[in-house]
Amino acid sequence: MGVEEEFHLVDLETRSAVPRVPELLGELQALDGEAFAAELKPSIIETNSAPTSDLADLRTDLVRLRGMLAHIADEHGLGVVGAGSVPLIDGSARGITPSPRYERMRDEYQMLAFEQQICGTQVHVDVPDRDAAITVMQHSAPWLPVLLALSASSPFWQSEDTGYASSRTLAWHRWPTAGPPAPLTDAADYDALIADLLASGTMSDPGMVYFDMRPSAHQSTVEVRICDAGPSVDGVVLIAGLSRALVRHGVRAHVEGRATPRYRPELLRAASWRAARSGLEGDLVDVPGRELVPPSRAVRLMLEHLADDLDEAGDRAVVEELALEALARGSSAARQRQRANRSGGLEAVVDMLVAETRGAPDSPVDAPVGETVAPVMLDGYRSPGFDEAVAEDGTVRPAYSWLVSTLERIGPSGLLVHEKSRDAEQRARGMFFPQEQDAERLFPLDLVPRLVTPGEWAMLTEGLVQRARTCEALLQDLHGERACLHDGVLPEAALRWVPQPHEAAMNLHPGAVRALVSGLDLVCDAEGEWKVLEDNLRIPSGIGFAMADRRVVRSVLPELQAPDGVLDADEGPAMLREALLACAPPAAGSDPVLAVVSEGPSDSAYFEHRMLAEEMGVPLLTPGELRAVAGMITIAETGRPIDVVYRRIDEEVLFEATDAWGVPLGGPVQDAVRTGRLTLANAPGNGLVDDKGVYPYVSALTEYYLGEKATLAAVPTWSCADPEQREHVLAHLGELVLKPVDGYGGQGIVIGPDADAAELDRAAAAVRADPAGFVAQETIRISTHPTFTGTALEPRVVDLRAFVVLAPTPTVLPTPLTRVAPADSLVVNSSRGGGSKDTWILR
Template sequence: MGVEEEFHLVDLETRAAVPRVPEVLGELQGLDGEAFAAELKPSIIETNSRPTADLADLRTDLVRLRGMLAQIAEQRGLGVVGAGSVPLIDGSAQGITPSPRYERMRDEYQMLAFEQQICGTQVHVDVPDRDAAITVMQHSAAWLPVLLALSASSPFWQSEDTGYASSRTLAWHRWPTAGPPAPLRDAADYDALIGSLLASGTMSDPGMVYFDMRPSAHQDTVEVRICDASPSVDGVVLIAGLARALVRHGVRAHLAGRPAPQHRPELLRAASWRAARSGLEGDLVHVDGPELVPPSRAVRLMLEHLADDLDDAGDRAVVEELALEALARGSSAARQRQRANRNGNLEAVVDMLVAETRGAPDSPVDAPVSATVAPVLLAGYAPPAYDEAVSEDHTVRPAYSWLVSTLERIGPSGLLVHEKSRDAEQRARGMFFPQEDDAERLFPLDLVPRLITPHEWSTLSEGLVQRARTCEALLQDLHGERACLHDGVLPEAALRWLPQPHEAAMNLHPGAVRALVSGLDVVCDAEGAWKVLEDNLRIPSGIGYAMADRRVVRSVLPELQAPGGVLDADEGPALLREALLACAPPAAGNEPVLAVVTEGPADSAYYEHQVLAEEMGVPLLTPSELRAAAGMITIAATGRPLDVVYRRIDEEVLFTAPDASGVPLGDPIQEAVRTGRLTLANAPGNGLVDDKAVYPFIAALTEYYFGEKASLAAVPTWSCADPDQCAYVLEHLDELVLKPVDGFGGQGIVIGQHASEQDLEKAAAEVRAHPAGFVAQETVQISTHPTFTGAVLEPRVVDLRAFVVLAPTPTVLPTPLTRVAPPDSLVVNSSRGGGSKDTWILR
């Protein structure tokens, strides 16, 4: 194999491409006559490596040629840039290199010749004969766009950002004979095509067949031509290794007589366009799907496809490591944009490209293939208390041994690659959790999954169902007889209000379930025991995000496979739908009509609303898409009455919103609910019980209603509504966690251990002014979990939001959401900088 590299010459003062190749070419040819050549543009020079069968030798020769070129150029105040395009171009560089061939091309092709201020990398690989070369082209065509994505380095053209990772591809593909290889049978078919193109006047000589891969016009090789020039030597070596593997694969197919895959030329061209558009920062077209896949997946598919050929050449270890490094680093196009944005000018981009082209740091090509890498991800891992994956003696817990081993094999650079794919996958899915300052904030997701053993899940499920049933019994009681108040089990002071007859919450039809879906937050303490932290009974969110987390992790990290399998998170929406339909009102027919009602895109959890509606196969509606008619609530577009509304909108917003006719929805909805024509899930008024002031009494209420001891412990909690407890809280405020009883999303929380004296004084004043508005909890040493931070795994505090549905049978959905706190924080809420993890319930 051998490589032709093209380079721009730039003036080191102006940083613009300049037509000064003639000044340096003569001296370079005197040093190595066959290694350097002029190109169409007098600002572009070509180097030609020596033929070799070894990637390490190839790299050595590329470094040699780059060094010679850079040294001669620097003596004249010039820099050398290996990139598909150079951002700045001197006006004098618009001409062409004097030569009869180039002048003929200029006269014939005009603009196409003028705009060829572009550089590529071509790889030549030996083939047995020209028939084999044609077979190689056919078998390689679908994979060539991946090579383009790996090499994309031309985002700028004439001082402007083109919006493409490889603008060179756009310019190159304007030539009438450029693009994916034509579907050909053999060398005779190829020669006939050349004859036809020459006869048509489309090209002026056989060397102008500019397919992305072609038989060489003057050597017994196949030539890969699709790639941008690269500032990195290792980038070129990676392309060369993959190109040789493609050729070996095609030659084997030729010798075995295997038929070539059939791909539509339009799809191959579309795949090249997508690679030019995205580089390594967006999805690529997997032609065999066809489907869009993250770049890490596309590269992995290519490596799997060529595994045997890479092994036969002895290149597999080197190529795989170079590929992971390339994915972790991102495309040159992305780095150029980052430098331009950071420095505010394109001169800085040129400086970076000159430095990268001149430099040649150590490479895995030079390392022994058998070298092993010591574990690094858990280096320095020091959890402050109980960690779910790493024990006190710093050994990995048995349940996590396979996971940590797999992550170590992937390594930091590999995980960085997968994080890029994660971001692309989330953007493709629209998986956003917008904030005021960032409307397109991705829902934070750490790729290291959390594991829950079967025994833990069994214990949790029993306790969670019991707690959800207690909360439901309390809601029914408070909206009915209020026996718990009369018997003194729950003090009335713990309630911020008592329901009144005119309120919507008092007018449900008989038998209605009030808290059909509850989200219960649990944590592991310093002893590894589960405790309930909070109850969420209004419109708890997270089911859709938990399910989406699973899909993203499985998509970008398919190599993670639990030995015994995990519960299927995709079952969650089906169970949720079953629960909602089981609560249809008496007037519903045999096929109740269900809808998800949302405030719309303004809601930060709107993505989840979309996912759940889609997965359950029901409409997603805003209040303006409803209509109140004849005592019913209907879908405005169809007039079809709704039987069950899964409410993902605050009740106050829903009741004050106008329907499609401008009629406020409050009275019509309440009437439809009261008369048994509509079920609202969850019911209005559930905030009465998930206020934190009620939390300390749930265990006693479990025994009161069911005669059972609470099987899940609760975090010790003090109600400031009680004078004695309030006095204790004020005395120990620096040791406790103070929470507003009606707070959500982590708002208003004061963590005494982390609060300043000023914050504590302010909090104490608020408690004294309104004691019933606060509770305080013991500061629990919450468990931590390994979380990838870009280089290593670090411990981060985690909690678990589990979802319980109470119909048709009380069930914990297999879609719990693990939430992750930021560094040095106990607050896991996404609105406060927290993230999430995929939660694997082991079988």
């Protein structure tokens, strides 16, 4: 085997690529006449190693050639860069090397020739004959994108971050003969293809076959051409070792007469695109398995596929060690982004590449040995309290170390590119959360995910289920015997109303679950302790948005995928459907009919309504698409009776609406529920406990109904309906958070420490006028989480809305929604400018 390496020449003062190869070439060829050659661009030079069968010998020769090149370049004030692209290009470097062939290419291909300021690494491996070479190409094709990912080193193009790990691949694939190997049978088939391409005028000579792998035009070798040039000698040795193993594998298949695998060219090209996009920082396409896999798995699959071939060559131990080092180090593209972000300039990237190519360590030489360099994305990061990712001393907490390292590799400019993709993806999905002033406002999504550890989730699951069961028991009691009022556990003054016999909420069929779906809001305080902030039992939203957040991040940010073992948010709709089916009324048959009922596109959460209906495979209907007939509620279009309505519409709006024939729905719906022909989930009347006036008493009610101590702590809360507690609130209003008991979306909240005297006076007057209308909570220092602001990560207050279903078994859905407050705010609600994050529940 042998290796051709291409290098950029850069001016050490400007750090730009310069067309000065002609000055050096004579001196280099005098040292080793066959080892150095000019390329299309006069700023690029090629080295050719001596043929060898030993990886150690290959490494020695590569180091020798790089040393010779660097020595001569030094004497001319130049540096040598091994990378797919160089970030800075001198205007004079845009020409071509004088040569009849290159001039013909320039005239014929124009822009394609002008933009070839790119360098690759080519590996030649001996084959018995050209027929064997064609077989090798077919067997190797699905694995070539992994080699590209390992070598990706060209994130910058003409001073811009492209958002790709290998922008060289984008430029290279513009050539009409570039890309995955064509599906061929033998050398004759290959020669016929070349003849057709020459006859078509697509290429001007046989040397312009730019397949990712091809038979050499002048040697008995097959040539791997897909890889970027690399600054690391060990990285090139890894590529060479894997390339030889691929060739050995294909030759053995040829000798044994094994069938040639066939892969769709479009899939192979897509796999190459994904590798160019991701490098080692995102998922890659497992072509044989036809799925996306993490880069570590893609490399492992390749090593397993080639294990026998590596063993026979004596390369297995070396190649596996180099592969593990490459995965741990990350791609050169990621390291270049990290250096650019840390230093603030592309000149530093060039300096790093020159140092690495010369033989300095593969990792950036940022600081003296033993000195810890703070991640640039967290430069100046200071949380006012407990931060979930960054400790008080500025170090990254262990659970977040991998995540922050990956964000460092992507860098601010890379994240900005991904944010544009995020916006496009959200628009394509219709992921809007409209407001009065902006009907097409996208649901705010920060790309930095939040982690919840297994221990935290286990503790939260127990406490959330307990609290949901308590709220359900309270609802059943208040709409039944009202024992909690008689026994003085809950003062009647805490309720804004007491249910009356004629109300819809009092007439459910026996055994009906009232709060099938609960949305419980949690916060983490300054000591890192989780506490319940609010209970949402009416029509809590967020399940669909949490799922969509995961899907959008997965789609637009391949470098940052949820690791193996994270709970699958996509399981949420199936679990929700199972819960709805379990609540079907007595009259439902063996195949209950479900429907989601929504007010329609005017509802700010309509995206979620539509998504959940689609995921559960049930119709999404507005009241006008229902029909009240014969004591049942049916689907107007088909006449089929509905057994369970997943109600995503206020009960008052539903009862006041008319059906498809203009018949008021209130009476017929209530009759169908009372007679056991229909289940409404959630049931009417849940606002009785959803109101914050009940909140101060839930922990005591847990002991009353369940005989258990409350597992989850609650934020200290005072009921203004109680005279003594009201006086405490009025005396400390400037220290507390005042909330209307029936408020939602953050409306009407007064945060005492942030309010001026006039606001506090108005708040006090409101409390005196309607004491039962308010509660006050202790102002706790809520935890923060790193959030991308366009240039860096900054701490933002977060909460967590978790969803509990009570049937068929009380369960917490794997779809919690993390909500993020704007800068300098404690209010996370989307209607008040808050955002969201993907939430990773670690197993």
